[in-house]
Amino acid sequence: MAEMWINMGPQHPMTHGLWNLRVKVDGETIVDAEPEVGYLHRGIEKICENRTYPQIIPLADRLCYGSSLTWSHLYCMTVEDLMGVEVPERAEYIRVVTLEMQRLASHLMWLAAYAVDLGMMAGFIYSMRDREVLVDLLQSLSGSRLTYNYPRIGGVAHDLPPNWDREALRACNYIETRLKEYEDLYEGSKIFMMRNVDVGLLTKEDALDLGVTGPPLRASGVRYDMRKDRPYSVYSDLDFEVCSRPEGDCFARYRVRIDEMWESCKIIRQAIQRMPKGKWRTVAPRNAPVGTGLGRVEDPRGEGMMYVVGDGSDKPYRLKIRSPIFITVSAAPSMLVGYKMADVVAIMGGLDMCIGECDR
Amino acid sequence: MVRERGKVSFFGYVVRPMMRTGRQFVRSLILGRPNTVLYPHEKLVLPQVYRGKHTLDFKKCIGCGNCLNICPNECMWLEKIEDPELGKIERPGVDLGRCLFCGFCAEVCPTVALHLTTEFELADRERESFVLSPKDIRDDAFASTFKEERQSRKLPYLDLSKCTSCEKCAEECPEMCIAMMPIEKVDKKKPEINLAKCTSCEKCITACPENALVSTEVYESxxxxxxxxxxxxxxxxxxxxxxxxxxxxxxxxxxxxxxxxxxxxxxxxxxxxxxxxxxxxxxxxxxxxxxxxxxxxxxxxxx
Structure with a gap:
């Protein structure tokens, strides 16, 4: 049969954003694949050069709609590294709690999108319903539902409102009961298992060679997590496991994310217990010194990195953003080749694509 | 191709998901505890920190323009207005069409005159209606109902035109935080107050014979x-x-x-x-x- 290229995107329900996946099919089987990104390029790195240091925080939020807090935190961490600002301990603990909540919310949003990709509307509605609990908590803390603008250079914007920590612990309990429900809902479903198990195999060697990070890498059997291997903030004081699976298929990726949600609940409990009293913000200097700053964090989607060059003024000379999805999507051909056309949705959905940070 | 994982029997893969959806059905429809609200009729209670439409307290605002400088989208401007009570003043206006609701303007305000309310229903048919002049966002009563998170303290403010360089405030200060610094080319000294050390005891204010020091409430920046x-x-x-x-x-x-x-x-x-x-x-x-x-x-x- 003749081979042909099929464009899946830029407007396709599978894509979750604006990107194009070109697949070469021989009948139903995929022979070759080529991801095309860049439809959502906004030139954020260049805009950052024209803005002062605090003004970039709300812009960093807009890198990824799914986990905006991680990116603004990463930006603040990088600039603190450049300026040499000491962050109060309470602020670090508040940051860890909010980051893990953001991870939960992001994974739940991925789960919702993944469920609806695989034709499971109940899964979509349930995950979105439970994400609401976390989003409401973050809203009462930071004042916004999606683009929080919460971390600041040298701390966080607001202190915890009264009873917030108790509400957060209750939310953890709630999410844990719901996670059991998801396991029943997804793993109990034959259709879900048939579309996931042994689909989209990414070998350990391929994953390491292509620079894949985050849950797809951990699902390929590599125990690599920035929070454990290069601890930032106060993660070194907290007790949690790095979740990994040896299989490397879509089901392993799903399982790693669910396990990570259990771990996130554990981290939130510990961080709230250990949270000291005191200041939550320090006054950051206006101008950065001449030099460079580097920050690396474990985003829900992989390893995020920012590199900032200061030239002594109140604006950065250059800000480089390393997006995990930009690199993970390059592994698409090695995951897709050999599978059927109908598996594309499951395989690419399992990567948790976020085009905002990918194209920046 | 499909490998069996654990025990997924016939009843397992039908009954377990069905049980979950059935439970939710009972909870939301029969027990009457739905997860949603009927939006236009019911509204969620929003927290005080929510960032919606701006309000401005005309009496507290000094028209310094710090909000203009910090605004990332440059959506604010200062407008000269004549107020019957306050006279000729300059107050900021907001273009909500450009605003990204980051809340920096409220955070940077030195006199906490600017706030963001919980009003979020701002959609309109015309673009011009997003441009709010200072009078549109004026709400002098709002700032008193808002619980400030930023700490305030009372500090002595110097009125230099009244000061006679008598050094009495420096002698009186228990924290030794007032230093008399000579002004270059002017045969006078003025007290300079180390604000980090000041404990707001107000002894210097009572000691001043000319009433040149005024106690003022200042918010931390x-x-x-x-x-x-x-x-x-x-x-x-x-x-x-x-x-x-x-x-x-x-x-x-x-x-x-x-x-x-x-x-x-x-x-x-x-x-x-x-x-x-x-x-x-x-x-x-x-x-x-x-x-x-x-x-x-x-x-x-x-x-």
Whole structure:
């Protein structure tokens, strides 16, 4: 049969954003694949050069709609590294709690999108319903539902409102009961298992060679997590496991994310217990010194990195953003080749694509 | 191709998901505990920190323009208005069409006059209706109902025109945080207060015989305020900066010995120079922008 290229995107329900996946099919089987990104390029790195240091925080939020807090935190961490600002301990603990909540919310949003990709509307509605609990908590803390603008250079914007920590612990309990429900809902479903198990195999060697990070890498059997291997903030004081699976298929990726949600609940409990009293913000200097700053964090989607060059003024000379999805999507051909056309949705959905940070 | 994982029997893969959806059905429809609200009729209670439409307290606002400087999208501007109560004032307006609701303007406000309310239903059919002038966002009562998170404290503010350099405040201060600093080219000393050490005991205020020190409520600032610097050789004494200063932190003082000898042998008026009282400065940079002779330097502020 003749081979042909099929464009899946830029407007396709599978894509979750604006990107194009070109697949070469021989009948139903995929022979070759080529991801095309860049439809959502906004030139954020260049805009950052024209803005002062605090003004970039709300812009960093807009890198990824799914986990905006991680990116603004990463930006603040990088600039603190450049300026040499000491962050109060309470602020670090508040940051860890909010980051893990953001991870939960992001994974739940991925789960919702993944469920609806695989034709499971109940899964979509349930995950979105439970994400609401976390989003409401973050809203009462930071004042916004999606683009929080919460971390600041040298701390966080607001202190915890009264009873917030108790509400957060209750939310953890709630999410844990719901996670059991998801396991029943997804793993109990034959259709879900048939579309996931042994689909989209990414070998350990391929994953390491292509620079894949985050849950797809951990699902390929590599125990690599920035929070454990290069601890930032106060993660070194907290007790949690790095979740990994040896299989490397879509089901392993799903399982790693669910396990990570259990771990996130554990981290939130510990961080709230250990949270000291005191200041939550320090006054950051206006101008950065001449030099460079580097920050690396474990985003829900992989390893995020920012590199900032200061030239002594109140604006950065250059800000480089390393997006995990930009690199993970390059592994698409090695995951897709050999599978059927109908598996594309499951395989690419399992990567948790976020085009905002990918194209920046 | 499909590998069996654990025990997924026929009833397992049908009954387990069905049980979950059935439970939710009972909970939301039969027990009457739905997860949603009927939006236009019911509304969620929003937290105080929610960032919606702006409000401005005209009486608290000093028109310094710090909100303009921090705004990432440059959606604010200062408007000159005539108020029957407050006279000629400058107050900021907001273009909500450009605003990204980051809340920096409220955070940077030195007198906590600007706030973001919980009003979020801002959609409109015309783009012009997003442009809100200062009068549209005026709400003088809102600021008193808002619970401030930023801590305030009372600090002595110096009125330099009344000060006689008697040094009584410096003698009285139990924390030794007032230092009498001589003003260059002016035969006077002014007390400079170390605000970090000040405990707001107000002993200096009661000690002052001329009532030059006034107790003022000041909110802590999260942002570093750039301080203006005067180049004395370039200062012409035109007092444009003193007129521009929103907090009256700049005083024009005569420099004795700088009088020019006129043609008829008499001496003219002495030259004036600007003197800053840094305790009052909010770092807005308006003096820097007003100076036409480049006599005021301010690192990091755009002209």
């Amino acid at each position: 999260y942002f570093e305020t750039p301080e203006p610097r005067l180049l004395l050789s370039k200062c012409t004494g035109c007092s444009a900066c003193a007129r521009a200063c929103p907090t009256d932190a700049i005083y024009m003082m005569e420099m004795p010995g700088s009088e020019k000898t006129l043609k008829d042998g008499k001496k003219g008026k002495p030259k004036k120079r600007a003197v800053f009282v840094f305790e009052k400065c909010v770092g807005c940079g308006r003096c820097f922008k007003a100076c036409k002779f480049g006599a005021i330097e301010m690192p990091g502020v755009k002209k």
